[in-house]
Amino acid sequence: MEKNYRAELTGVFGDPVEGNPTGVMEEAAYEAMGLNYRYITMKVTPEGFPDAMKAIRALHMKGVNLTMPHKIAVIPYLDELSEAASIIGAVNAVVVREDGSLFGENTDGKGFVEALLRYGSHPEGKNIMILGAGGAARAIAVECALAGAAKITVVNRTVSKARELADLILAKTNAEAGSLAWTPGLEIPDGTDILINATCIGLGNDRANKPDIRYETITPNMTVSDVVFNPSDTLFLQEASRRGAQTVNGLGMLACQGARNFTLWTGAEAPLDIMIKKLREEFGEV
Ligand code: NDP
Numbered sequence: 001m002e003k004n005y006r007a008e009l010t011g012v013f014g015d016p017v018e019g020n021p022t023g024v025m026e027e028a029a030y031e032a033m034g035l036n037y038r039y040i041t042m043k044v045t046p047e048g049f050p051d052a053m054k055a056i057r058a059l060h061m062k063g064v065n066l067t068m069p070h071k072i073a074v075i076p077y078l079d080e081l082s083e084a085a086s087i088i089g090a091v092n093a094v095v096v097r098e099d100g101s102l103f104g105e106n107t108d109g110k111g112f113v114e115a116l117l118r119y120g121s122h123p124e125g126k127n128i129m130i131l132g133a134g135g136a137a138r139a140i141a142v143e144c145a146l147a148g149a150a151k152i153t154v155v156n157r158t159v160s161k162a163r164e165l166a167d168l169i170l171a172k173t174n175a176e177a178g179s180l181a182w183t184p185g186l187e188i189p190d191g192t193d194i195l196i197n198a199t200c201i202g203l204g205n206d207r208a209n210k211p212d213i214r215y216e217t218i219t220p221n222m223t224v225s226d227v228v229f230n231p232s233d234t235l236f237l238q239e240a241s242r243r244g245a246q247t248v249n250g251l252g253m254l255a256c257q258g259a260r261n262f263t264l265w266t267g268a269e270a271p272l273d274i275m276i277k278k279l280r281e282e283f284g285e286v
Contacts, residue, residue: 004036009059010265011040013052014067018043021230021282022065025258028278032271037062044070053077056096062265063095071135078104087142087172090135092257095264105264108136109143111257112225116194118256119248121223124148126193131182131211133161136227137198141165144194145173153192155180188217195240197226202234210235220244229254230283251279 012022018041026039044052049070056064066074071090075081078091079101085091091104113123123144130137133156141152152169154177156162162179169177180186188195195218201211218224224240229250237247259270280286 006036008035008037008265009040009061010037010063010065010261011042011061012065012067013042013044013049013070015043015045015069017041017067020067021254021279022258022261024282025255025275025278026262029258029262029271029275030266032274033266033268035266035268037266046070046073049073056094056102057100061096063093063261065261066092066094074104078102080104082106084109084139084142084146087146087168088139090139092139093261093264105260106139106143107257107260107264108253109139109141110260111253111255112140112196112227113143113147114256114260115248115252116223116225118252119223119246121194121246121248122147123194125150127151127153127191128194128196129153129155129188129192130196130198131155131186131213132198132227133158133165134198137196138165138168140196140198140227141169141177142173145169145175145177149175151176151178153178153180153189155182155186157182182212184212186211186213188213188222190219192222194223194225195245196224197228197234197236200228202226202228202231202236204230207231207234210239215239215243218243218245222246223248225253226250227253229279232280232283232285251276251283255279 023039030037085106095103154162159181166177166179222245224245225248232249232251262270
C-alpha cells in the first residue's frame with residue numbers, strides 16, 4: 001500500500017489558549033490508537049475567527065474544539081447543532097461530516113454525566129444542586145436534565161444568572177428547577193443526591209480555597225463532584241470525602257469530554273484510561 005504522509009487535523013481555537021491542556025490527552029489517545037491524527041492548540045482572536053472557520057474546510061480538518069471567546073460566536077457557521085448544544089446555546093466541539101457539513105456539539109455536560117456514571121451515579125430521578133451559573137454550570141445542568149434529573153437547583157453569587165439558568169431548564173427540559181442566592185455558609189438541603197461545584201473556586205493558584213458552604217451538611221448518601229481539574233483532589237472534594245460522600249473529580253469530566261471529542265472525530269472508542277493517566281502526569285499528580 002502507498003504510504004500516506006498526510007495527517008488528519010484537529011485542534012482548538014481560543015484566546016487565550018496557551019494554558020489549555022486538551023491537546024496533551026488527545027495526542028496521547030491518537031498515538032495509543034495508532035491514528036495519524038494531530039491536535040493543534042491555536043490562538044484565534046475574534047477578528048481572525050471567520051478566517052479560522054474557513055480554514056477548517058480549506059485544510060480538510062476533521063473538526064475542532066472551541067474555547068473562550070468562541071463557544072457562542074461559532075453557532076452561525078454551523079449546519080446543525082445537537083439538542084444539548086442548541087439548548088445550552090454554546091458549542092465546544094465542531095465535527096466536519098463526510099458531506100462537508102459542520103455539526104456542533106457541547107461535550108462539557110456529556111463529559112460530566114459520563115464521569116458520574118463511571119463512578120456509580122446517574123442523574124436520572126436525582127435532586128441535583130449546582131454551585132455556579134456560568135458556562136460549565138449551564139452545560140452540566142442541561143445535560144443532567146436531559147438525562148432525566150428530577151430537580152436541579154442552581155445556586156449562584158449573582159442570583160439573576162441562577163434564575164436565568166433555572167428558567168432555561170424549566171422551559172426546555174422535563175426537569176424541575178429552582179434558583180438560590182449564594183449566601184455564606186450555604187446549607188446543603190436534606191434530600192440532595194448530587195452536589196456540584198461548577199465555579200472556578202479552588203482552581204490552580206486558588207487551590208487553598210473552597211466554596212463557602214456548611215460542610216457538615218454534606219452526608220454520606222450524597223455524590224459530590226467538582227469541575228475543577230487542576231488540582232483534581234480539591235479541598236471541596238476532600239471535605240466531602242471526609243463526610244463519607246462519593247466524590248467525582250473534574251479530571252474525570254475533562255477526560256470524558258475529551259473522549260467524546262475523540263470519538264466524534266475518529267469514529268473509534270477512546271482510550272479513556274490513557275487520557276486520564278496523561279492528564280495526571282501533565283498536572284504532576286503521579
Ligand atoms: P464562568 O466564568 O462562565 O462562570 C464562573 C462561575 O463561577 C459563575 O457562576 C461565578 O459566579 C462563579 N464564581 C466565580 N468566582 C466565585 C467566587 N469567588 N464565589 C462564588 N462564585 C464564584 O466559568 P466556566 O463556567 O466556564 O468555568 C467554571 C469552571 O469550570 C472553571 O474552573 C473551569 O476550568 C471548569 N471547567 C471544567 C471542565 C472540565 O472538563 N472539568 C470543563 C469546563 C469548565 P458569578 O456569576 O456571580 O460571577
